[in-house]
């Protein structure tokens with residue numbers, strides 16, 4: 001007997017079934033891709049990720065989003081992570097490596113993944129490479145969102161997010177149709193607690209000291225592509241698409 005939580009396909013509108021079928025047909029023709037997006041806070045990783053995700057049928061794994069969800073749900077992991085996050089410091093390597101190890105095995109990551117905000121230390125990169133080696137796969141490309149620190153304060157302090165979808169807006173550069181409201185769901189937008197000029201300073205310090213060496217780590221493997229992340233969003237998207245189709 002089917003369990004009471006099982007979905008009856010007859011209950012799903014035909015248009016939704018057709019859309020999903022077409023999506024799956026399109027995905028079956030796409031090459032697998034395992035990508036890392038690296039860049040300081042505000043460089044545009046979260047803005048470009050949904051576009052890449054849709055183009056290549058990948059899953060989008062943002063460790064910051066996952067950690068914020070754990071903090072909000074007050075899980076043991078969230079309780080451990082909160083203090084470092086509030087201060088703009090990195091949480092321990094073991095916590096995030098555990099999250100990613102589990103997440104990349106999900107069915108939605110079957111055609112590959114976009115890692116956004118991970119790895120942020122060389123230790124995390126080494127652990128990731130070990131995980132992938134066990135699966136017989138490897139990172140195909142690392143997209144380096146290169147940008148000057150000076151641009152980031154305006155981007156970070158003007159950022160508004162829709163927490164459940166991860167959609168990102170900006171008061172000046174990408175305003176929602178109605179201020180404070182998500183375009184798709186009509187739900188309220190929020191500002192992140194760590195998106196202040198003061199916390200940004202520590203986050204940038206952590207980026208330069210702990211994360212920039214990850215770019216050199218993958219540079220030696222010949223998989224890094226450098227983007228001009230200071231350009232307008234559409235131009236950055238064009239650069240990403242060029243890199244991924246080459």
Ligand code: ADP
Nearest residue numbers: 042043044045046047155159169170173232233
């Ligand atoms: P990250 O995920 O790297 O922290 P986001 O993608 O969330 O960065 O972008 C930070 C803020 O800057 C958001 O409010 C976003 O709307 C805006 N933004 C993203 N890319 C650009 C861009 N190329 N030019 C101007 N603003 C941008």
Ligand code: AMP
Nearest residue numbers: 063064084085089090091096117118120
């Ligand atoms: P983000 O949403 O990527 O800006 O991340 C928000 C915060 O989550 C960071 O300032 C860190 O405290 C924490 N965090 C996210 N990803 C990692 C990671 N890979 N390693 C350590 N800390 C992380």
